[in-house]
Amino acid sequence: MQKTPQANRLHIAILGRRNAGKSSLINALTNQDLTVVSEVAGTTTDPVYKSMELLPLGPVTMIDTAGIDDRGELGKLRVKKTKEVLGRTDLAIIVIDPQQGIEKAERELLEELRERDIPVVGAVNKIDQTEEDKIELLSEELGIQLQPVSATKRINIEDLKKEIVFNAPSEFEEPHIIGDLIKPQQTVVLVVPVDMAAPKGRLILPQVQTLRDVLDNDAQALIVKERELKGALEELKSDPEIVVTDSQAFMDVDADVPARIPLTGFSVLFARYKGDLEIYTRGIKGIDNLNPGDKILIAEACTHHRTPDDIGKVKIPRWLRQLVGGKLNFEHVSGREFPDQLDSYDLIVHCGGCMANRKEILYRLKKADSLNIPIVNYGMLIAHVHGILDRALEPFPLAQMIWEE
Ligand SMILES: Nc1nc2c(ncn2[C@@H]2O[C@H](COP(=O)(O)OP(=O)(O)O)[C@@H](O)[C@H]2O)c(=O)[nH]1
Ligand code: SF4
Ligand SMILES: [Mg+2]
Structure with missing residues (x-):
């Protein structure tokens, strides 16, 4: 228990x-x-x-x-x-x-x-x-x-x-992480970078939970770092059913996985498992409407240890500033705090929510969506700013449709 x-x-x-x-x-x-x-x-x-x-x-x-x-x-x-x-x-x-x-x-x-x-x-x-x-x-x-x-x-x-x-x-009953995308005996390749940001001596929860879902569905998983991916794919007798990568390695992985093999991110899987992929996809479109001076809320569901190049505090603000070509106003909240009033934000960027329960993330998502405030999660934002969301959404027809609209 x-x-x-x-x-x-x-x-x-x-x-x-x-x-x-x-x-x-x-x-x-x-x-x-x-x-x-x-x-x-x-x-x-x-x-x-x-x-x-x-x-x-x-x-x-x-x-x-x-x-x-x-x-x-x-x-x-x-x-x-x-x-x-x-x-x-x-x-x-x-x-x-x-x-x-x-x-x-x-x-x-x-x-x-x-x-x-x-x-x-x-x-x-x-x-x-x-x-x-x-x-x-x-x-x-x-x-x-x-x-x-x-x-x-x-x-x-x-x-x-x-x-x-x-x-x-x-x-x-929660939706699948990956179980509905695979069949028994099929192979999934999981790409897990082991870098400065990785915790010592263990895998992080989304990786472990994905692995467990693969096993629960009688399929098999091969886990590699991004450097070993290319060789591992060549070693396999047949193509894996899907490759799932940490979003921060998405660009390298994208280059190493042939177009015929479906590729997505842990964060896209968890956007669906922990939230609502369709709302996030609508939210991504909102990123393209940002203007200099706009106000952005960055919300993290837990107070994890922060690295100098922290994704929420440093990387995402930098990418968004580059995207709009000007200054933006960022507000950060973490853990259980989430503002009551959302009207003043032009965009909300939420973490993957691995430590939060689905109900809470869904509540935040639906609240933002009902006010027409675009809301996205880290992984989808990363995929988008790196131009690879097209590929990451391919395994999810409904989200892909919204994206291509
Ligand atoms: N007589 C009686 N007293 C109770 C009962 N349940 C709680 N109390 C008392 O009510 C007071 C407040 O209880 P507590 O559980 O701290 O309440 P809380 O503030 O709602 O958490 C304590 O003195 C309890 O002993 C009950 O079923 N019968
Ligand atoms: S994704 Fe959110 S909940 Fe999970 S570790 Fe990061 S900040 Fe915490
Ligand atoms: Mg009490």
Whole structure:
């Protein structure tokens, strides 16, 4: 269970006001006593992530949040951090404290969850000290059926688990990385540069996950550095089904892979797996409409170690400046921060999102797309500025069609 990458799990957020019993409820659900349970309202502001096995869903991540009420000194910060959680939430549990009742905070939260298409499970906690009529009344007030529970007395916890399983989104099944492009016994060649930017002693997550998807589909993979690619292709008895390369090596690899062999990038595979290839392809067209002085948001989903020639901080700004032939204004965000207001940006460039869950990236993508703000990811941008997107999109007919329109 610990081996499933964090980003691929169903994310369940526990939301509600301070002292509703959110942390106690997570303890009850996970059968542990690790989270901070406190009688003082608002102990923490940062969301806490915990893993558990929830059959039949498998490994899930529970997100314990601080509170949706903005009272107190840290109130605004707490609400902001809790709202940020919604971007990565696949299912939300709203916890109501019968003593506190239902107010604006709960109604607004429910509305926001509905806007974001996040399935909701409602729970009334502390029923060990609540009258039954009160529970029915609260359900009516909020307009959703609330599951009565007691976190500390562990009453109806199994029923709540059933509600969670029942309401878990069915589209949680993620799309293929490469499995739909290959058949059993076929060969895939993966090109993995081992340079300064590569972590010591291991492969990075997108490479490992692609490899795993090849194996899951009963196919085989040959992994080479870009320098060994040409020789390796010549050694193979027949052409591989597809070659996948790290985007930064795309140009060299492009020259070494004969035109008859399909070639794409890990970043294109992950643009599809983690986001939406069609939205990104539309976004790429927006790059060509940039003008000097335009404002560009560069967003990275994690705070990874940065090299001197960092792709987000140095390379992409340089390429874009060269492309428009003038100055551009760049803003950078990383990790869980992503601006609420996107209107002022002319382009958003997002990282591959390997450490983020699909829901969060999709939310960012759809938000930008609905405002007609072009959004692209690193790999597709790199492919485009190097003039090789035509080739990288060939294995994906729909995206290719949008691109050629
Ligand atoms: N009587 C009763 N008290 C509870 C129950 N669940 C939580 N509490 C208490 O409510 C207080 C707040 O709980 P906590 O889990 O820290 O709430 P949070 O702020 O929402 O995370 C603590 O004193 C808990 O012991 C319950 O089911 N019954
Ligand atoms: S692609 Fe994004 S999430 Fe993955 S390591 Fe880079 S910055 Fe982090
Ligand atoms: Mg708590």
